[in-house]
Amino acid sequence: MWEYNDKVKDHFLNPRNAGEMKDADAVGETGSLSCGDALKLFLKINKSGRIVDASFMTFGCASAVASSSALTEIVKGMTLDDAEKLTNDDIADYLGGLPKEKMHCSVMGQDALRKAIRSYKGIEILAKPGNTICECFGVTDLEIIETVKQNNLKSAEDVTFYVKAGGGCGKCVEKIEEIVESILAQA
């Protein structure tokens, strides 16, 4: 059954700013068909570096659509510098919280936004930094480390909820546990 709150449901059933933007100044794409969710974010940016409009196209579950919708609402009117600091938590908070298993939907929003801004600023997006840990979802050790630190994650299961790593065949779960434990040990 759906454990979504009314705000998430509302953003799924009545998504804000859904659809392609033909004259976008920046586009950020993340996810893939095989992963089961994907987001394409479009931004309109004025000369002083402020986001004046945003729209999205999303393939995925209800919380993916709702997170995308929320993201576009949040970033409209923001400066690029502020937008770059936006985290997945800001998206989840705006929606009044997401089920834990669905946090990866908000992470997807953060990721697409950063990609859009970097491409606009002309920063080259390298192939994913770090070594791939999860083959099923193409997640690297550096991504896992960043997510664990940013969200104070405590277990491999948490990591799966946030970035999906470990949620496919499950072969990498032990490696993810090691990463989480080494971070917890440092803290």
Added chain:
Amino acid sequence: MNIVYTDNNATTKVSPEVLEEMMPYFSELYGNPSSMHSFGGNVGGKIQEARERVARLINANPSEIVFTSCGTESDNAAIMAALELNPAKKHIITSAVEHPAIKNLCSYLERKGYHITFVSVDREGHLDTELIYEIIEKKADDIAVISLMWANNETGVIFPVEEVARKAAEKGILFHTDAVQAVGKIPIDVKAADIAMLSLSGHKIHAPKGIGALYVRQGIKFPPFLKGGHQEKGRRAGTENTASIIGLGKASELAKAHLNEMDTRIRGLRDYLEAELLAKIPASSVNGDKKNRLPNTLSIGFDAVEGESILLLMDQSGICASSGSACTSGSLDPSHVLMAMKVPFESAHGTIRFSLSTYNTKEEMSYIIEAMPPIIKRLRDISPFWKK
């Protein structure tokens, strides 16, 4: 809002006739069938009647029916019994598309040192029987049990269970079938097929949840899974779930009477639903062999949209169904059944399973046929993968 229920492979409603037959056994007729007094003994007589009714549905002898708590218990009891009967044999053959009741049990046994062959299926869901026969030819002596589902819960595809069962019997190999989805939907004859053990579950055939049965062929010295009292002739301990057993008996009688309707009217409704959805929704496709399939099941994939979103919008229209997608199951990959069939991600993530019962009507199918195209369109309109 009216509910249109097309999720009968998940569970079914308890028939009014079944409920009525059960009611007295919750209240005034509460005796223990094992008791010496006739107050309890009469309940025992009613259980015997239920045993006969279940037996008749699958052409077994009443003494070959063991009541259990669910399909999952029947599956576990069957496999564990086979292993105990063949302590020296370490090989189990099953398929890659079994229900978790068999799949996860076999994975557990694999970790415990058993050798499991998860036989693959092709794009249409057909089993690679040649591989099974090859293994049987070469290493029959090491095989403790072959366990194959009769029909798949997600796609409805029917395995050639009778053929494999006969070949297994020729080689003296125990053959078990998880017939939870097949019973009550297609005719089943355990005698004709020489099947050693067969699992069935009440809540798929309009009996309550939490009651099942295992057919155990006469002559098999079945070691009990639940050890304890002498109930079920020592094959399953625990005081009988009398009301539910009686309900399963009534449901079995009704299911037998409805087999023809399943094959005709319900098949017709499913085919109508399938043809109209395929015609009205572009880039949609049926998963699994259309011919060799349960008459009540339709697994249909819609490209470039995701199952949970579809189900949630269907829910807004009062339509109940299931998806083959990850998001609804807690796992992140699409269903292992669709993956084993190599259904492309494009349609696997957007797969919906409709499963009918004899309670469904033509009007309900027409309602679904009207409701679905705008739902799929709405999601495709915002999908980055939809190419108009």
